Amino acid sequence: MGQEIEGKFRIELDFDLCQGHGVCAGDAPEIFAVAENRLGYAKVKLLDPQPGPELHANLLAAAKYCPNKVIRIVKAEE
Numbered sequence: 922m923g924q925e926i927e928g929k930f931r932i933e934l935d936f937d938l939c940q941g942h943g944v945c946a947g948d949a950p951e952i953f954a955v956a957e958n959r960l961g962y963a964k965v966k967l968l969d970p971q972p973g974p975e976l977h978a979n980l981l982a983a984a985k986y987c988p989n990k991v992i993r994i995v996k997a998e999e
């Protein structure tokens with residue numbers, strides 16, 4: 922059984938810190954990809970801003986293991 926995030930949340934990314942390692946895309950390929958931005962740097966790309974409960978465990982793993990702590994899961998106020 923995977924871990925679920927309760928309530929509403931949004932995913933925030935710090936593109937300045939992202940170094941394009943792709944750990945996130947490995948953990949949660951449904952949610953994250955790595956693509957070159959217009960300056961030619963590899964950066965994380967958010968594929969799914971509101972992933973369903975079945976993907977929460979992958980999302981939490983991606984946030985936890987991102988080497989630069991780029992991914993923040995922010996709880997939205999009800």
Ligand code: SF4
Nearest residue numbers: 939940942943945987
């Ligand atoms: S969000 Fe983190 S793991 Fe994903 S590409 Fe950026 S630095 Fe790497």
